[in-house]
Amino acid sequence: MSTMTLAPAREDRAAARPQGRLGQSAGWKTMAKAFGAFALAMIYIPLIWLAVMSFAASPLSGIPYPLTLDNYRQLGGDARWVTPMQTSLWLSALVAFVCMVIATVVGRAITRLERPGGVILLTLLPLFVPGLTMGAALFIFLRSILELKLGIWSIFLGQLVWALPFCMLLVLVIASRFDLRLLEAAEDLGASPWRRFWDIEMPILRPGIFGAGIFGFLLSFNELPRSLFLRGIETTMPIYNWAMAASQQSQIPIIFSLTTLLVAVTLPVMGVFFWFLFVKLDKN
Amino acid sequence: MTMQSRSDSPALPQRRPFAKRLLDGLKPSRLTVPTFLLAWSFLVIAPLVVIVLFSFLQVKAYRVVYTPSLDTWISLIDSGRWMAAVRTLRIGITMTIIEFVLAFPFALWLAKGCRSKTVKAMIITLLTIPFFLDAASRIIVWRSILGQTGAVNTALMSLGITDAPIDWLLYSEFAVHFGLLGTHFPTMVFPIFMSIALIDDDYIQASQDLGGGPAQTLFNIIIPMALPGIVAGIVFTLVPLMAAFVEPQLLGGGFVDLLGNSVNSALQQLKYPTAAALSTVVVALLGICLAVLVLVTRRRYDMASMFVAIRR
Numbered sequence: 123m124s125t126m127t128l129a130p131a132r133e134d135r136a137a138a139r140p141q142g143r144l145g146q147s148a149g150w151k152t153m154a155k156a157f158g159a160f161a162l163a164m165i166y167i168p169l170i171w172l173a174v175m176s177f178a179a180s181p182l183s184g185i186p187y188p189l190t191l192d193n194y195r196q197l198g199g200d201a202r203w204v205t206p207m208q209t210s211l212w213l214s215a216l217v218a219f220v221c222m223v224i225a226t227v228v229g230r231a232i233t234r235l236e237r238p239g240g241v242i243l244l245t246l247l248p249l250f251v252p253g254l255t256m257g258a259a260l261f262i263f264l265r266s267i268l269e270l271k272l273g274i275w276s277i278f279l280g281q282l283v284w285a286l287p288f289c290m291l292l293v294l295v296i297a298s299r300f301d302l303r304l305l306e307a308a309e310d311l312g313a314s315p316w317r318r319f320w321d322i323e324m325p326i327l328r329p330g331i332f333g334a335g336i337f338g339f340l341l342s343f344n345e346l347p348r349s350l351f352l353r354g355i356e357t358t359m360p361i362y363n364w365a366m367a368a369s370q371q372s373q374i375p376i377i378f379s380l381t382t383l384l385v386a387v388t389l390p391v392m393g394v395f396f397w398f399l400f401v402k403l404d405k406n
Numbered sequence: 407m408t409m410q411s412r413s414d415s416p417a418l419p420q421r422r423p424f425a426k427r428l429l430d431g432l433k434p435s436r437l438t439v440p441t442f443l444l445a446w447s448f449l450v451i452a453p454l455v456v457i458v459l460f461s462f463l464q465v466k467a468y469r470v471v472y473t474p475s476l477d478t479w480i481s482l483i484d485s486g487r488w489m490a491a492v493r494t495l496r497i498g499i500t501m502t503i504i505e506f507v508l509a510f511p512f513a514l515w516l517a518k519g520c521r522s523k524t525v526k527a528m529i530i531t532l533l534t535i536p537f538f539l540d541a542a543s544r545i546i547v548w549r550s551i552l553g554q555t556g557a558v559n560t561a562l563m564s565l566g567i568t569d570a571p572i573d574w575l576l577y578s579e580f581a582v583h584f585g586l587l588g589t590h591f592p593t594m595v596f597p598i599f600m601s602i603a604l605i606d607d608d609y610i611q612a613s614q615d616l617g618g619g620p621a622q623t624l625f626n627i628i629i630p631m632a633l634p635g636i637v638a639g640i641v642f643t644l645v646p647l648m649a650a651f652v653e654p655q656l657l658g659g660g661f662v663d664l665l666g667n668s669v670n671s672a673l674q675q676l677k678y679p680t681a682a683a684l685s686t687v688v689v690a691l692l693g694i695c696l697a698v699l700v701l702v703t704r705r706r707y708d709m710a711s712m713f714v715a716i717r718r
Binding site for chain 2: 150151153154155157158160161162164165166167168169171172175181183185224227228231232235241244245247248249250251252253254255256258259260261262263264266267279282283340341343344346347350351359360363364366367368377378380381384385388389392393396397
């Protein structure tokens with residue numbers, strides 16, 4: 123707000139000084155926007171092209187013409203992607219649920235610590251470890267040292283290590299704006315610990331917890347490097363896509379149409395979620 | 407009921423409810439945080455320690471031999487795998503510099519130059535979404551854009567700019583850089599954006615009022631105050647780059663063998679100590695980066711300020 127009221131004054135000053143800020147700032151702002159637009163294009167051109175080429179007769183050719191629905195028809199006729207899809211769906215739901223619970227329970231405990239810095243850093247440590255390294259480390263630890271048989275459970279652990287820090291971050295962001303005096307007030311008014319949690323704390327934490335669920339699901343659903351090593355003989359959706367993309371050229375058309383469908387589902391969910399995060403939370 | 411009982415005993419000493427409150431408030435955290443940290447250490451720290459130790463072991467006839475040796479490291483150097491490490495470091499640092507040059511002005515504009523909240527929210531959303539998309543299918547598309555018969559070459563040839571397709575566009579280091587660019591941009595923007603957003607506008611205003619030019623304000627005020635974010639951005643970008651394997655595999659066409667691909671192929675060939683040693687290189691780099699991050703951030707910021715930044 124303060125910047126809004128200061129703006130006219132700033133312009134005057136800029137006009138008074140020849141090498142003032144406005145002339146300069148217009149230049150760097152254009153440059154900054156151009157750089158950002160370029161990087162965003164690098165992210166989104168492949169996505170748009172993916173959707174376009176999923177309707178092309180030969181997706182890897184580079185020419186979207188002639189348009190056809192063959193890839194989607196092929197997708198319908200092929201059953202090999204169904205099992206990985208099912209595995210991914212319920213596994214991600216499980217990861218999301220566990221993330222929500224742990225992030226809530228531990229997140230609200232962390233905010234009550236006197237010096238949470240070290241604990242938070244340790245919690246966020248997996249964010250600093252590349253997925254492939256974490257996958258290889260967990261693989262060697264579980265398979266060679268503990269000599270366990272890998273399977274869905276190890277994929278679950280690998281994805282949990284990846285998704286939980288993000289979920290924890292979300293809950294912590296919300297929990298850190300929570301005024302602990304509200305709980306004391308509730309207690310003074312005679313509320314039981316459970317009531318205090320459910321009626322006072324929960325409504326405030328709810329966006330963070332739901333966010334944790336959505337983040338957990340999506341992060342787990344698209345996780346590749348950790349699952350790749352921890353899979354045992356199981357296959358999730360990203361592993362299937364990776365196997366198709368890395369080896370069999372003939373199967374690529376299917377992943378084009380499949381990913382397009384997935385993106386079509388994911389984008390609106392993300393859009394609504396962020397709209398909630400920014401618009402709704404901003405009002406509170 | 408409760409009101410009744412409260413008013414019944416108004417003479418109770420002040421201490422008791424306080425102690426009770428303390429118990430109520432602390433009891434869960436006393437148990438939950440250590441329990442969680444213990445489980446978390448087992449899942450995260452233990453494997454990372456194990457691979458460092460494991461790189462000094464050998465596997466013979468599918469059994470782990472628990473005698474320390476340097477064989478893995480020696481064979482790693484002899485077999486020329488270290489070339490992959492050097493190449494990874496080179497591509498990693500190049501990409502980090504490119505991302506920083508692109509991201510810093512953009513983050514500065516997003517934090518201080520962009521007045522519209524809607525635009526800001528939209529850009530943050532756009533930057534976050536790629537986190538949630540499957541890497542393999544996102545990267546494979548570049549083949550149809552950069553390939554010999556891909557979109558770029560087709561366009562160039564039909565416009566008459568070139569006669570023959572440009573073949574270094576795909577299956578080259580150039581293509582790998584291209585693929586990495588989009589993937590690692592958001593991780594550079596976010597920390598820098600947050601730390602710049604934290605800087606009070608009054609500091610910038612004061613610098614101008616005291617006659618500082620834009621360059622002086624940038625180098626004396628903004629960059630020093632945003633340093634933790636800059637370091638975090640570099641760490642969050644460089645570390646995953648050290649283990650990139652999707653882009654080099656799909657776009658490098660076998661010419662760009664990075665550490666990530668080496669780890670992947672070593673594990674597939676059941677050369678676990680080799681994979682462990684290669685991962686150790688990544689972990690060592692990670693340790694150095696983290697140490698620098700902690701040293702730099704300790705001076706000015708505590709972790710709590712990070713959350714203030716996210717809220718803004």
